[in-house]
């Protein structure tokens with residue numbers, strides 16, 4: 001793989017998300033749930049241990065059933081995890097396993113949310129974070145259902161008190177000193193309001209003494225807020241870490257896909273399609289006074305290399321020549337593998353004299369390059385190069401010809417305006433579009449066609465220029481190979497122009 005990924009944990013998580021079997025991912029979720037249950041169990045143990053202090057703001061009558069429930073659920077999840085091997089080997093029903101997992105977990109977390117505060121941090125993290133984590137690891141349909149059930153539950157928990165029912169709540173507000181002097185049973189919002197009142201009183205007095213700090217520290221609001229942080233923070237960190245990694249995976253996958261789509265695997269040069277796209281962009285970006293040059297380079301007697309040394313050595317030649325091209329050219333050059341042993345080089349803002357110097361140097365570099373075949377057989381390859389420079393004067397000429405043709409066609413057939421884009425539409429009709437990727441490609445083609453039309457260049461301008469360079473390449477082969485031939489010189493000798501040449505070659 002062309003990319004080195006050094007982020008800690010990236011490899012492991014990308015394996016989990018992309019390569020692991022569905023059973024392994026479900027197991028990871030089960031382990032995560034078990035970890036969460038363990039945290040809650042430890043909390044119960046801690047509260048029970050310090051029940052003398054905390055019994056005033058934790059409803060102990062609810063703690064014990066909750067603790068028992070958590071213990072039973074923890075044991076059940078342990079059993080489920082131990083039963084996961086038949087599922088991994090494909091003997092058990094993974095879907096049933098996933099459905100039981102999500103139903104139990106949702107019920108459990110719903111109870112925890114209700115008794116700990118349905119508008120608390122725990123509720124928010126569980127609702128959104130839990131759903132996102134679940135979607136990454138198990139069947140999304142189940143997670144959707146659980147998410148909707150949770151949302152409904154929170155909505156009902158908000159409404160129920162207005163109908164005179166009390167939802168069990170472990171939170172007891174017991175600030176026996178200021179601002180309250182009696183035991184109260186309060187909702188989370190009320191608790192928060194009181195906590196704010198305490199803070200305000202401290203700042204009103206102006207001093208933060210140890211007494212006031214203790215008052216805060218031993219207030220139930222502080223206890224419950226710490227509880228919420230304890231219960232939601234590890235989960236939130238885990239989920240954020242998973243998502244950060246997921247985004248990294250997506251970024252890297254996108255870069256990998258782009259690399260595969262736009263580059264030739266053997267030579268690592270740009271692919272033919274990407275080379276042509278970049279050539280079009282280079283033509284569109286040409287300044288008023290700039291010339292653009294192209295070189296079509298073809299290795300000589302390449303078939304003989306394959307025949308004499310084998311296909312692998314042929315491949316090696318191609319990648320070594322590609323490397324030579326990259327080493328000899330500047331970064332502005334667009335170098336692509338145009339065909340089997342044919343390379344297309346586009347040099348934006350390069351005059352004819354310069355491109356001839358560059359092409360001759362490339363020919364020399366390739367001819368001097370020693371290729372080591374198998375059995376220590378060293379040999380050389382040569383290349384023939386066809387060069388063509390589209391000068392800015394010629395480009396202006398093409399543009400005015402194009403404008404004139406367009407105008408003429410519009411006069412003859414007014415309905416046929418926007419010829420280029422309508423021809424693309426025609427293409428879409430003749431080959432029905434089946435999927436979104438085809439639609440995207442068609443859309444992109446249409447956009448490029450519109451851009452080129454705006455620049456007033458014929459839509460097949462790249463093919464025209466390559467066709468001219470190809471003529472020079474053939475001439476180089478005819479003249480005995482291992483040489484550079486300029487298409488501009490051929491055209492000048494024939495006293496023809498790029499337009500007339502293209503018209504003749506169509």
Ligand SMILES: Nc1nc2c(ncn2[C@@H]2O[C@H](COP(=O)(O)OP(=O)(O)OP(=O)(O)O)[C@@H](O)[C@H]2O)c(=O)[nH]1
Pocket residue numbers: 266298299300301302303304306310311312313314315318339340341477481
């Ligand atoms: N090893 C290897 N060979 C390839 C690859 N692509 C095309 N070829 C071979 O390149 C050879 C091209 O042969 P020809 O088109 O006859 O050209 P040539 O032998 O180079 O002769 P001239 O171009 O006329 O000098 C064919 O034998 C193809 O099989 C490739 O990716 N790897």
